Amino acid sequence: MSELEIPEITIPVGPQHPALHEPENFTFKVDGEYVVDVEARIGYNHRGIEKAAESRSYIQNLYLFERVCGICSHAHTTAFTLNIEELLDTPKPPRAQYISMIVAELERIHSHTLWAGVAGHEIGFHSFFMYLWRDREVVMDLLEAVSGNRVHYAVNTIGGVRRDITPEVEKKLRKGMDILEERLKTYRTLALEEPTLIKRCEGVGVLKPEDARRLCAVGPTLRASGIKHDVRANDPYLAYDEIDWEVVSYDLCDVLSRILVRIDEALQSVYIIRQALDKLPDGPYKVRVPRNVPEGESVMRVEAQRGELIHYVRSNGTDRPDRYKIRSPTLGNIPAVCHILKGGYIADIPIVLASIDPCFSCTDRMAFVDVNTGKKWVWTGEQLRRYARKWRG
Amino acid sequence: MAGLVGSAYTVAVYGLALIVVVGILSLFFEWFDRKAFARLQNRYGPLHTGPSGLLQPLADFIKLLSKEDITPEAADKLLFALSPVVICTIPLLTLFFIPVFSKEAIVFFEGDLIFALFLATLLYLFVFIAAWSSTNPFSIVGGVRAALQLMSYEIPLALALIVPAMFAKSLSITTIAKWFETSFQPYALVPLALAFFIAVVCAQAELERVPFDIPEAESEIVAGWQTEFSGRKLALLRLASDIELVLMAALIATLFFGGAAGPWLPPFAWFLIKTTIVVFVFANIRALFARFRIDQLLRGAWGILLPLSMLNVFVAYVLMQMM
Amino acid sequence: MGFREEYEQIVEGLKQAIGAENVVDYKIPRERRIFVTVKKEAVVQAVKYLAEEQDFWHCSTITGLEAKDCFEVIYHLARDHAISLSLRVCLDKEKPEVPTITDIIPGATLYEREVHDLVGIKFIGHPNLKRLILPDNWPDHIHPLRKEWTIERIREELRKAEVIP
Structure with a gap:
């Protein structure tokens, strides 16, 4: 295309863009339909959670971290409570570990079906999107039955979980798992057989295994490049080492492989939930813990739906952390996605960007403004206009 | 101009009636398309405005009319204001050559099929001008894509529409429609079926619908060439795409199923039934596929559809010589 | 306990590679967790040794924090997503600077930018130390x-x- 001497056009994607469901900015230099260069600028979603955590007690922080992200809320609290429990040296009771794991896997199914639907939307396959989201309702209803909530489940607490799984809920869960297994298998066949979907995803956004290693990719993005690493298997937490399941990986390294990894992982989650329900131990689901946490530090890694999530805590003997650090999976995948976007087509930008399942809410958790005093930022229309005029010059 | 029906007075009356009917039809087909698409996806679709949401497209249209109309600073004001009007008028004009109320179109002459195709091409020129005049990167990329798409799909479409014309030995849409009623031969079925398939695929591309909605691929380039249009201009563009839908459906229904021709029922009823069926076929295609990429589209058009349509014309010619 | 000896061997190897005087202290709180403190001068060498010889190719993240008498930078490295090794280095409060590790682990670019942005630690030699957040x-x-x-x-x-x- 470059022989035609079309001048290089810079296309801003974001902060507001229909391909991104959260505000982020990627600046693309394009030559015709090809992407020449890409630069990411994150930070439109900062709520200062890391700073805010330092001035809150551990129990308050539990609710704060639930709200780091709307999709992987359970993963964040799992990492947080396990971290604090490690410092306190009081692990969750066995029943609580299983319940937490069941919710984590339900969340994974919900997130992966949501993602696959969005991927369908990105490539203009609206029917795929609609059907997947219809079936996602099944798992949303199950989450509501287990936790009472559809988004922020608030299941984890320091020293266990907050709600038990009753026999009625268990029955519902088993029934839901049967439906989901059948539907997920259908979508797997669809992804392997639908010609336009394969045409848009096969060989697109290739991330070679050595690049995935070099750029420290995580989660399904890494596993879709043929590297079989999953924190649940390699660094087991909760009760994952007592369950018989498989780490899914595909070595096509492209978007199709990322779709297949996610659908297969959702299927594995179905198997994990079934086994966990079979093995659900009796006993208490919660123990009392002291308010103050002894001095120390701890690193906890959890396999969130989007990949490895790492929490680091430094405590100082009081009821508040001295420093709390969160690294969400999306941040880990941004260098990789920038690498694979270069040299591709404009038309592939949305699906490639979406293929790492970006969640910028998680990524941007640490700016400066206290969440409680957010009203300082609410501007009247007049103020906003004045700011806009000043900004435009 | 040869073959005008009656006096200038009748043409004016019929013309006015046609414009009103096409306006209603285009809104009806938008509703039908949306509803069919939604039902195929296990959704309800429009539901609340009017019976079964029948009035939803009209409500959308009125809502858009009342919205703020913004012209970008850098835009070419004249072209920017003019292009929606032209884009809306051209398909309406083309519908004058298609028999709707009676078995004869309001205006027909030998060669009006070629003229209709010419108008369709002109439409895309104005799409490109609309994109260019709005000076938005999304619009320009969308406009370039629209132009590329048009270049590659115009030829197979023309070759597909030529096949019924060859059998009817006429380049007038009215005469071709009459041929279906009077002297249709069964041997024409095979080339006609293939031509119908090609025409439907090309029509999807012309209408910028999935799997060929590349010029306005929402998740890639926002609204493509329409990005900067708002308010009344956007309302006109939306109406234009509905009229285009009527035009394409009517053209295909007329050239491959005889359009208004048919026994027992009045011509307009036949026209309506056949066109609705074609729209239903369109809605099915929209629900079944993902969007192609522009390079895949070009490869498909030049590598598959063009040779196929040329072969089809050749087969039709041989058949005509043999029979 | 088998893992303790194994992890101590990793630390021994590190001591040999960068000199025993550069490893300030280490602890192994439980299976799959190692904390090592090294001197600032040896941090690049340490990361190089761990990434290239000991297979800790994955950088989970970099934490920057302010302790009582210094700034701490903690590199969370991982082997096979299993063993998590936290390599800590203390920096002078007056001059918080540390050489970059992006030439050894390119995936750490954004993490260094994040720490630079929020804690104000300068990573010398970083190719693009601009605002990120x-x-x-x-x-x-x-x-x-x-x-x-x-x-x-x-x-x-x-x-x-x-x-x-």
């Missing part, structure tokens, strides 16, 4: 995650710089 009009001297910057003080300073009304 804070807004472009943010005053350069405010490092929000340092202890001296309370929320009230940040707000006051921002008002002074006319970033917020």
Whole structure:
């Protein structure tokens, strides 16, 4: 295309863009339909959670971290409570570990079906999107039955979980798992057989295994490049080492492989939930813990739906952390996605960007403004206009 | 101009009636398309405005009319204001050559099929001008894509529409429609079926619908060439795409199923039934596929559809010589 | 316990590679967790040894924090997503600078930018040490995650710089 001497056009994607469901900015230099260069600028979603955590007690922080992200809320609290429990040296009771794991896997199914639907939307396959989201309702209803909530489940607490799984809920869960297994298998066949979907995803956004290693990719993005690493298997937490399941990986390294990894992982989650329900131990689901946490530090890694999530805590003997650090999976995948976007087509930008399942809410958790005093930022229309005029010059 | 029906007075009356009917039809087909698409996806679709949401497209249209109309600073004001009007008028004009109320179109002459195709091409020129005049990167990329798409799909479409014309030995849409009623031969079925398939695929591309909605691929380039249009201009563009839908459906229904021709029922009823069926076929295609990429589209058009349509014309010619 | 000996061997190897005097201390709190403190001079060598000889190719993240008498930078490295090794280095409060590790682990680019942005630690040799998270009009001297910057003080300073009304 470059022989035609079309001048290089810079296309801003974001902060507001229909391909991104959260505000982020990627600046693309394009030559015709090809992407020449890409630069990411994150930070439109900062709520200062890391700073805010330092001035809150551990129990308050539990609710704060639930709200780091709307999709992987359970993963964040799992990492947080396990971290604090490690410092306190009081692990969750066995029943609580299983319940937490069941919710984590339900969340994974919900997130992966949501993602696959969005991927369908990105490539203009609206029917795929609609059907997947219809079936996602099944798992949303199950989450509501287990936790009472559809988004922020608030299941984890320091020293266990907050709600038990009753026999009625268990029955519902088993029934839901049967439906989901059948539907997920259908979508797997669809992804392997639908010609336009394969045409848009096969060989697109290739991330070679050595690049995935070099750029420290995580989660399904890494596993879709043929590297079989999953924190649940390699660094087991909760009760994952007592369950018989498989780490899914595909070595096509492209978007199709990322779709297949996610659908297969959702299927594995179905198997994990079934086994966990079979093995659900009796006993208490919660123990009392002291308010103050002894001095120390701890690193906890959890396999969130989007990949490895790492929490680091430094405590100082009081009821508040001295420093709390969160690294969400999306941040880990941004260098990789920038690498694979270069040299591709404009038309592939949305699906490639979406293929790492970006969640910028998680990524941007640490700016400066206290969440409680957010009203300082609410501007009247007049103020906003004045700011806009000043900004435009 | 040869073959005008009656006096200038009748043409004016019929013309006015046609414009009103096409306006209603285009809104009806938008509703039908949306509803069919939604039902195929296990959704309800429009539901609340009017019976079964029948009035939803009209409500959308009125809502858009009342919205703020913004012209970008850098835009070419004249072209920017003019292009929606032209884009809306051209398909309406083309519908004058298609028999709707009676078995004869309001205006027909030998060669009006070629003229209709010419108008369709002109439409895309104005799409490109609309994109260019709005000076938005999304619009320009969308406009370039629209132009590329048009270049590659115009030829197979023309070759597909030529096949019924060859059998009817006429380049007038009215005469071709009459041929279906009077002297249709069964041997024409095979080339006609293939031509119908090609025409439907090309029509999807012309209408910028999935799997060929590349010029306005929402998740890639926002609204493509329409990005900067708002308010009344956007309302006109939306109406234009509905009229285009009527035009394409009517053209295909007329050239491959005889359009208004048919026994027992009045011509307009036949026209309506056949066109609705074609729209239903369109809605099915929209629900079944993902969007192609522009390079895949070009490869498909030049590598598959063009040779196929040329072969089809050749087969039709041989058949005509043999029979 | 088998894992303890194994992890001690990793630390021994590190001591041999960068010199025993450069490894300040280490602890192994439980299986799959190692904390090592090294001197600032040897951090690049240490990361190089761990990434290339010991297969700790994955950098999970980099934490920057302000302790009582120094700034700490903690590199969370991982082997096979299993063993998590936290390599800690203490930096002078007056001059918080540390050489970059991006030439050894390119995946750490954004993490270094994040720490630079929020804690104000300079990574010498980083190819693109620009703003990543804070807004472009943010005053350069405010490092929000340092202890001296309370929320009230940040707000006051921002008002002074006319970033917020």
